[in-house]
Amino acid sequence: MSRFHFSRVFREDIGISPMQYVRWRRLVEAELRLATGKDPLVKVATDLGYFDHSHFSRSFRAATGLRPTQFVAERLAISRPQ
Numbered sequence: 001m002s003r004f005h006f007s008r009v010f011r012e013d014i015g016i017s018p019m020q021y022v023r024w025r026r027l028v029e030a031e032l033r034l035a036t037g038k039d040p041l042v043k044v045a046t047d048l049g050y051f052d053h054s055h056f057s058r059s060f061r062a063a064t065g066l067r068p069t070q071f072v073a074e075r076l077a078i079s080r081p082q
Contacts, residue, residue, distance in 0.1 A: 027063050030056070034068055035075045041068055 001009075010018050026048045033044045045056035060068050 027060065030060060031071070034072050037072060037076065
């Protein structure tokens with residue numbers, strides 16, 4: 001199967017391009033890892049294939065509207081009993 005054909009079939013079945021899917025999955029995994037609070041931001045970024053934490057932070061904010069640190073702070077606030 002050619003790259004073009006794969007991309008076309010993938011888009012028809014999933015509704016987004018393969019690269020958009022990869023970016024979405026990386027952000028989903030980032031949210032899961034950030035929510036646990038076990039790994040530092042730099043480790044999450046590099047483990048998920050981002051060039052550096054700055055690139056990760058820009059991508060995360062563009063997709064979620066929150067900086068990764070804001071996301072973590074909100075998750076911690078939600079998980080603590082009031």
